Amino acid sequence: MRLSTFAAATCAGLAMAGGAFAQAESQEPIKLTMHDWTGQLLTTTIMGKVLAEAGYNVEYVQADYIAQFAGLKSGDLHVAMEIWETTGREAMDEAVGTGQVVNMGDTGMKAIEEWWYPAYMEEVCPGLPDWQALNDCAREFATPETAPMGRYLGGPVTWGGFDEERIEALGLDFEVVHAGTDAALFAELESAYQRKAPIVLWIYAPHWAPTKYEGSFVAFPPYTPECYEDPSVGINPNLAYDCGKPTGPIWKVAWSGLADTWPGAAKAVEAFTIGNEDMGAMVAAVDLEGKSLDEVSDAWLAENSSVWQGWIAD
C-alpha cells in the first residue's frame, strides 16, 4: 500500500517536471505492442509508465509477435519491447534491413533456452545435469510411442533450435516430439510434475516455469558459434550442433520515425534495461501469486526510481 502511494507521489512530481520536458515533442500517442506472455507485458507496462511520467501519450496495442513487424515498418506501431535473439532474430534482421525499423539495443535480459528436467529426476537418473547421463536413463524417459528411445518434448517447430541435429551429433537415444505452442509445452510439464513422472523438455527463461517448478537445465558442452558452423569442432568430428544452445539478448526495436517524432522517448527506450532476476521475480508475482500487472510494475518503479529516472533525465 505504502509503496504504491510513494510511487504515485513520485509519478506526480515527475509528471510536472517531465511535462515541460516533453512539451516540444508530439502529443500523438506512442504505440507500444503487447503480446501474450507476462514478461513482455511487464516490460511494456514499465516502459509505458516511465514514458507517461515523462509527459508522453502512451497507447498499448495488442499485436502478434512476428506479424507486428509489418506494423512497425509502416509506422502503425512504434515500439516493441521484447524481441528474443533466439526466436525473433530472423524477422528482426529482415525488418531492420528495410531501414524502416531500428534496433534500440538490448533490454539487459538474457534469453536462456535449453533442455530442462524436474529435480525429482535426479534420483532416477543420478548423473544429471551432465548430458551424458541422459543416455544411461533414456529408457526412463521413454513413452509407448517413442520406446525404446527417450522422449524429448521440443518447442513448436517454428522456434527452430536444431534439436534433431543435436541428438544426432551427440548420439543421444532420444526422439523429439514438437509441441504446437508453449501453452501445450507447460501443460505437459504441469501434468508430469503433479505425477512426478519422467520428463525432459524445452524450457526458456525468463519465465515463471523455472520459478514454480524445481529443476535444472541439462549441461551440454557449451555453445560456440564454430560448434554450429563447423562440423570438425566439438565432440563429434563429423557433425555440427554437438553442443548446447546459444543464449542471447532480448532486443528492443522501434519504428525508424520514433527518434524524429519523439526524440526524448527514443532515448528513454534505448536506455531501458532490466535484469533477469528482477524480471523472473515479477513474472512469478503476476503468474503465481496472482497480483495484477499494475501492482507489480508500480512496486518495481517505486523501488528503482533512481534507475528509471536516469532513462528520462536529459
Add this chain to the structure above:
Amino acid sequence: MTGLRDHLPGRNGWFWLALFAATWLLSRYSWDIYKAYDARWIIKYPSAYILPVEARISAFMRWLVEDAGFGLFSFRDVTRFISTLIEIPYDFMRDLLIDGFSSGLGNAAVQIAPPLSWIAIIVTLVAMGHYARDWKLAALIGACFLYLAVFGQWNSAMVTLASVLIAVPIGSVGGLLLGIMAYRSPLFERLLRPLLDLMQTVPVFAYLVPILFLFGFGPVAALVATIIYAMPPMVRVTIVALHGVPNETRDVGVMVGCTRRQMMWKVIVPSAAPTLMVGVNQVIMLSLNMVIIASMIGAGGLGFDVLSALRRLDIGGGIEAGLAIVVMAIALDRLSQAFASRNAQAYAPGRDRNLFQRHPWLATVLLVMICTYLLSHVSPVLQAYPDAATVSTGAFWSDFMGYINVHFFDVFETIKGALLSYLLLPVKRFFVGIPWPWGIMVMTLIGWRAGGLGLAALTGTLTALIAMVGLWDKAMITVYLCGVSVLIASAIGIPMGIMAAQNDTANRVVGSFIDTLQTLPSFVYLIPVVMLFRVGDFSAMIAVVLYAMAPAVRYAAHGIRSVDPQLVEAGLVSGCTPRQVLWRIKLPMAIPELLLGLNQTIMLALSMLVITALVGTRDLGQEVYIALTKANSGQGIVAGLAVAFIAIVADRILSATASRMRRKMGLEQ
C-alpha cells in the same frame, strides 16, 4: 423397401470393394514398388514440378499491400479508409459499454461521461427479452448477464459484446445485400457460390496476415476477419429466403403497382424476414466462435482472457472465461431466435396515451439509464460491479484437474495405447502410403460414381492441385486425422442423436450438452486434454471429436424425427417390434439426413484441425499455423486453400450421394 444389407453385394458393392482393395494393396506396397522400379515419384511428388504458387501469392500480396494503386490513392489507402469507417462505430460502442466517453489522446484523455452502468445494460437486455417473447426469456437473459458480472467477467465480456454488436450488423446487412444481388442475377449467384465456399472453408489463420497488413493492427482487423468468416451463411439464407417468398405475395405487389425497389424492400424482404432472422442468428453464433482467434490479433475481451489464462496454465480461469463466452452465446442466440419467431402483432398506437404507456420498456430503460448515471456519482457500485463481490471457481477446477491427472492418468494411457495401435496408426499408414497418382485417380472415380462427369472433373482437379503444390503428404495426414475423428464422432454422436429423437428428456439433456460443446472455445479443453494425453495426434483427435460431434447428433435426431409417421404406422401394423421399426424403417429412411450430418461433421473437423496445430500435429493445419507465425502470406493461403479443397471435395461427394439416395427413396424428384 430394401434393407441396407440387401444391396451391398450388388454391382455397386463390388465396385467399391475392388477400389478399396486396390488402394489398400498400393498403399501397403508403394514403398516396395518405389524400391523395385527406382521410381521415387510414386511416393513423393517430384519437387521440380511443384507449381510456384506460393511465391507468386506472396509476391502478389506484397504488391497489393505496398504498390497497388489507382492513381490518386493506393489500395492500402482504400482498406485503411474502410477500417476507419468501421472503427468509428466500434469506438463508440466500446465507449458506451465499457470505456466511457473521453476527449484527448492516450493518458492525457479526460473522461466526459462514464459508460453505461452494468445495471442499465442488464435492464436493457431483460427488456429486449420480454419484448421479444416473454418473462421466461427475459429471466434467462438477465441470469446470463448477471453471471458475467458475478464471476468477474464483466469488463472483458463488454469488449467482446462491443465487437459482436459491430460485426453482426455489418455481416448481416452485407450478407443481405449480396444475397439480394444473387437473387436478382443468376450469373452473380454462380460467381458468388465458389467464393462463399472458400470463405467458409479456408481457415481464418490463413488470411490473418494479409488482413493485418491491409487493415492495420488492432480490433478492426479482427472485426474484418470475423465478418469474412461469419457472413457466408447470411448470404445463403438470404438467397433461400427470397426464393421462398410465395408467388401470391409477389402478385399482390405487382397488382398494387410496386416499383422494382418497392417490390424488394416493401414486399419481398419483409415477407422473408422470419427466415432472414435465422441467418442473423447464424452470424451471431459464428462471430462468437471467432472470439478466440480474433483475440490473437488484438480484439481483446473474453478471448484474450482465455488465451492468457491458459498460457499461465490457470485452467480454472480459462474455463470461467470460456463459460462466459458460452453464456453470452446462449443469451444472444435465444434472444435472436425469439426475434425471429416473434409475430408482428397488429397494433395501433393509441393517440391518447403518453410515451410511458405506449412504450413501457423503452421508457423504463431510459429511466434506469438516467438514474444509474446520476446515482453513480454517489455510489460507485451502481456504475461498476464491485470486485469484492465477484466469485471465482478457479482453484476448484485446477485441483479437480490435478486429482484426475494423478489418479487416472494410467487408465487413460492404456485406452490411448489401444486406440493408437489398433485404429489411429493403421489408418495413418493406409492414407500416407497411397501413391499420389493413384489418389487422384481414386478421387476422380469416386466423383464420377457419386455425381457424374462434372463432379469427377471437379474432384480430380482439386485433388491434383493439392499434389501439384507439394502438399500431398500433409494433406494425407489431414485426411487421416480428420477421418478417424469423424468416425469416432459419428460413432458417439449418431446413437446420441437417435436417443434424443426417441425420448424428450434425453433430447433436452443432449441438446444443452451439444450447445455448450459448440460454443465453448476449443482452447479451453485443448490444454486439459494435453495434460492427460500428452502432445500428439491423440490429443488433437479428442479435441476434434468433441467439437465436431454436434452436427452428427443434430442431423441424426432430425433425420429420425422427420421420418414419415405413416411409414412407422405401417411398420407397427405389420407387427414390427420397436427395435425393428428403428433398424428397418427409421434408420434406412434417415440415411440422407445422416449423410448431411456426416458432411457437416467433416467440415467442423477440418476447421478444428487448424486449432489443434496449436498442440502439435503435422498436417495442413500446422502448415497454416507456421505460415501465420512467420507472417508468410503465400504459404498460409496455399495451405488454407488445400484445406478448403479437401472440404469442398468431401462436401460435393456427400451431397451428391445424399440427393441420389433421396431420389431413390422417392423423397425428392
